[in-house]
Amino acid sequence: MATTNGRKRPELAAFLRSRRARVTPADVGMPEGLRRRTPGLRREEVAQLSGVGVTWYTWLEQGRPINASVQVLDAIARTLRLDQAEREHLYHLAEVPYAPERVADAECVGPEVRGIVDGLHPLPAVVYNARYDLLSANAAYRAMFPFVHYAPEGKCNVLWQLFTMPVCCNPFIDRDAEMPLLVAAFRGAYGRHVGEPAWETFIERLSAASEDFRRLWAAGDVLPPGHRIKHVHHVSVGELRLTSTSLAVGGVPETRIVVYTPNDEESRARIELLCAAEDPVIGCCVHARRLSEIRALRAEVRELEQVG
Structure with a gap:
């Protein structure tokens, strides 16, 4: 030393x-x-x-x-x-503890990062900022988690979608174990953004919209991003057993690529089947809709907003 x-x-x-x-x-x-x-x-x-x-x-x-x-x-x-x-x-x-200056949340990534994410296909891959806003996703991710990618403008956020959707539509099989981990990782990032209007407003809105989020947020647990085992159910193909790996994006602070690797051949085959589907079913057995229906509905909403 x-x-x-x-x-x-x-x-x-x-x-x-x-x-x-x-x-x-x-x-x-x-x-x-x-x-x-x-x-x-x-x-x-x-x-x-x-x-x-x-x-x-x-x-x-x-x-x-x-x-x-x-x-x-x-x-x-x-x-x-x-x-x-x-x-x-x-x-x-100089052997002085470094406290980095606050940086604005990334709102997009460049073509190089998007190219890397697309090149990982058929492994589902996505780019998030620290607040879990979706910045880019490849075709496999869009097929596995369409509810995030096809969300209305301003709501392409994993936490918002997971906590505001009906419980039966939540894709995580072990929802009670998965949701606390997401909130704990989110709180770990929040420590660098305490007092920032965008973060405080988001937390306030989500707390008002979801009792589950409000309860988990109040627990105060903190966890860094990392490797996670995830069991996902997709109504079109059944259970997918995956490992998620979080990779920092150089040059874009607090932004990461998350890659989902199948844990077995059955899950790998089901992802490939899902990616090949032209018009997959989205949602749960109760609220299932074809992707084409959801796209048409979103296009209709956008037209009404423009007219209004």
Whole structure:
């Protein structure tokens, strides 16, 4: 451990020098001045812009064993125009716990991510943001969980659909075990968004719409995303036994790809059969409808909304 900590200070010194060298005086609204022998800002300029003493900053950049506060590191990061990854690296080298800035919830993903998700077919795969909004899904996922993909605009959210649908239509066979896990994972993400209007409004609306969600939310359980065993019932093909795997999407904070892998050959064959169906039945035995009916109904609703 001593060797590791001893190595961090020289790394910190080199990192600060390299970041300082790439920021020009013009970048921070300062005149170039005369006889500037090296590129980028001088140490005294970084210190001045960051509101710290020149001697203190010099010692930090020399790798001396001095302590730095969160506020000071934030000021230096702003002066050196560090991005999120560089800011996290600075904190790590200075041995200060890193608290990332809040980021807006992703509302879409790029074509590269969509291509990966589509390429996973026939494994069902989907992209969620931290609030469980559906951002992209391949054909196998749409066939397995059509109620999310074909939900009205603004309601393509797994939690909203699962908690507001009739209990008999819920696709999870062990609903009483599955729903608490979803809410616990959702609460784990909520900790980074406490007080944000979009999150608070969503929780308030879902609590009002679902007594089950309100009860589970009040329990306060927290769980990170991860591998889960899921047993899903689809009225068209029967039971599907799956393992869900959550994978973070680089460059899109708090967004993940979830892939569902069949646990046995029977489940794999049933997914392929489901994907091949031209007009599958959706819902439970009581409320079952053909996909074509649901699409037609949604198109009619959209037309009425546009006319209104």
